[in-house]
Amino acid sequence: MYINVLGNPIYAYTGGKAFDAAKPTVVFIHGVLNDHSVWILQTRYLAHHGFNVLAIDLPGHGKSAGVNRDIAPCVSVEAAADFIIALLDAAELKTVALVGHSFGSLIALEAAARDSIKNPSRIKHLAMVGTAFPMPVSAVLLDASLNQPLKAIAMVNTFSHSMLAPPPSSLGPGTWLYGSSKALMRRVQASNQAFNLFFTGFTACNDYKNGLASVFTASAAMLFIAGKVDQMTPPKAAQALINAAQASGKPVSVVTLDAGHSLMTEAPDGVLMALKAFLEPLKSNQEQTEALFA
Numbered sequence: 001m002y003i004n005v006l007g008n009p010i011y012a013y014t015g016g017k018a019f020d021a022a023k024p025t026v027v028f029i030h031g032v033l034n035d036h037s038v039w040i041l042q043t044r045y046l047a048h049h050g051f052n053v054l055a056i057d058l059p060g061h062g063k064s065a066g067v068n069r070d071i072a073p074c075v076s077v078e079a080a081a082d083f084i085i086a087l088l089d090a091a092e093l094k095t096v097a098l099v100g101h102s103f104g105s106l107i108a109l110e111a112a113a114r115d116s117i118k119n120p121s122r123i124k125h126l127a128m129v130g131t132a133f134p135m136p137v138s139a140v141l142l143d144a145s146l147n148q149p150l151k152a153i154a155m156v157n158t159f160s161h162s163m164l165a166p167p168p169s170s171l172g173p174g175t176w177l178y179g180s181s182k183a184l185m186r187r188v189q190a191s192n193q194a195f196n197l198f199f200t201g202f203t204a205c206n207d208y209k210n211g212l213a214s215v216f217t218a219s220a221a222m223l224f225i226a227g228k229v230d231q232m233t234p235p236k237a238a239q240a241l242i243n244a245a246q247a248s249g250k251p252v253s254v255v256t257l258d259a260g261h262s263l264m265t266e267a268p269d270g271v272l273m274a275l276k277a278f279l280e281p282l283k284s285n286q287e288q289t290e291a292l293f294a
Helices: 036-047 077-090 103-118 138-148 149-160 177-190 195-205 211-217 235-247 268-292
Strands: 002-005 009-014 027-031 053-054 096-101 124-127 219-225 252-257
Touching: 009 036, 027 036, 027 077, 027 103, 036 096, 036 268, 077 103, 077 195, 096 103, 096 138, 096 268, 103 124, 103 211, 124 268, 138 149, 138 195, 149 177, 149 195, 177 195, 177 268, 211 235, 219 235, 219 268, 235 252, 235 268, 252 268
Parallel strands: 027 053, 027 096, 096 124, 124 219, 219 252
Antiparallel strands: 002 009, 009 053
């Protein structure tokens, strides 16, 4: 489905179910040069088990861009967070969980912090997958993303995968995850001819400074999902965020899976089970509310 956000048609995958704003809604935010499809297993399961699901293509990406529109991407984590809040407003969502991967995890964190100031009861759960703070990008990779994007795509995928075809993988046993991920990134990069999505996303990650402050400001319970052999955002790179979340007194859960940075495809069941356990209270609260007014 498409949602009009700030005058732009933004694509959101609903997991094969009709959108129902009355249900607790899980909004999935992808990372640099990805799209909604990286969440395919997790979104379909949750959509068929009591949740409303919106797996978006960020502005300028995939179906939210296309060569005929060339929508400008968000140039910073902060700008992307404001976009997410505008999306929640446009969809008239009342009870929300945000789930973000890598770049998307920083966007989700910043959005949860900003939204909590005016709507402290809206974003109740925040899951950060393959996260880090700070999230620096090497000068070599930044330069490659700007001047040799195909080379940079190959580099990122080498660092992002711990194995080429882990069973079962999100697309079935024997799937060539490295090749399919490279194809996705090339397709997303080509979907917008006016802007370099790769360089823009990496620069936003590299420049983000608000992580620790946003952890304290956000009112949501937090889940951190890390890949044990992640070379892009190693588990230790998330420890400052985890420590800050625990110090703030929020409910905090940490799950480490046997995977690299592409956790949703390398360890799809592990990511799903972690999300399912974390998000179950949202569904229970909704059912209790409905029972009161039945």
